[in-house]
Amino acid sequence: MAQIGFYGAGFPYRDFGKLSGKLIVLEGTDGVGRTSQINMLRHWLEEEGYAVADTGLTRSELTGPGLDVAKSGHMLGPTTMSLFYAADFADRLENKIIPALQAGFIVLSDRYFYSMLARDSIRGIEKSWSRALYGIALRPHLILYMQASLPSLVQRLIHGRGLNYWESGMDLHLADNFYDSFMIYQTAIIKELEELAKEYNFVTVDADRTPLEIFEDLQRPIRLLLQNRLTKSERPF
């Protein structure tokens, strides 16, 4: 039984009423520059007079501390980790995103469950299982995908915050050093995201360009969404 507006059953014990806001998701792999784009988009939309709420992955009050603990110890199995993320996602969706949408906000979500599907798939988790789990997810109004090439990611990260353990997929023991592991892992992640882009109708933006160019490319579909002028292939449903 699917709840209206959700991928699956949603939260069948609650009636959220009309969600008058808009949910816009920004997807893209690690180091692609999502955070700075979210900040720019937020300023722009606020200037235009919209109330904006932004939210990121794994930052809920419920599981935030537990996830940090889990990550620092590296002893959680893939299914456990996946469920931990899902709990966090559910908490954020139910307690932050949906209330903001009820209040008419534009919600900018720094990633959504698609990233989880990608990382789960690489860790050998059955695709149908992850998809069923995220039957609680609300369908966004627009999914923007920042598509970057591997060389530009490496360049950006090494001159920025550096390669880290998780973004390099070191838990998968793909290679004996961060760089090789990063290349193998991110290649796989990007491949997964490309497939998800087709499955879920992402609107792809070339993220190898300058931040300002990317920003302008992101603005375009958002404008169309706010004018109800997105084409069918640009809408998640």
Place this chain on the structure above:
Amino acid sequence: MLRPNDTKGKLIVVEGIDGSGKSTQIDLLYKWLLSKGYSVYFSEWNSSALVKSTTKAAKKMQTFTPATFSILHCTDFADRWENSIYPLLKAGVIVLADRYAFTAFARDIARGNDPEWVRDMYSFAIMPDAALYFKVPLEVAVERITGSRAKLKYYEAGMDLGLSENYEESFALFQGKILNEYDKMIDEFSLTMIDGTLPVKEQQRRVRSLIKRILVGFEGLPNPEKRGIAVDNPQARIKAKKGGK
């Protein structure tokens, strides 16, 4: 749905509402199997050290919604499944679980989650070789719990469902809903019903005769010194302590 058992081990689980006496029975079963020279491991619902720090905090703050409640309990189960239950089953151990996926199917659905969604979430787990369901009338269970304990806890009493302002009344209503869900599962999962109002000794006699049948021809992992198994992740315990305050 739950997968068939593809391991050399045996999985035996007990289910029932609070106060049904299942924990007493599984404890007696554990000691008996150990004395017979089997390798036995005991795993309890909601006991993973790492997830505990999270669930404890959330319970204190009463911030669970039915969905997060459900996912976090599955996380706890998955942690025990991946780190101990499944590897031990593969090694040929008899694993005894005090509550299993059926508890989630009963409680989470009583809380209003989608039945299929909850069942799909646990589909990485296997169907037990024996699932013993200790059935007692609602009044008996409620009397056992409210009579013996100082105070019911918020989620234990199902206060989050808003059934009643009164803890004891809410508890009884909530347990009634859970009982209904259990009854629906008897056929679906071939649960073996044990009358939880019988004397403890008689219940145990029935449990043992049933398990004996399941263990005919079972070799398992030898345990000549009759020692218990302590699978614990010491690192997890330390981290959970630090993180959990």
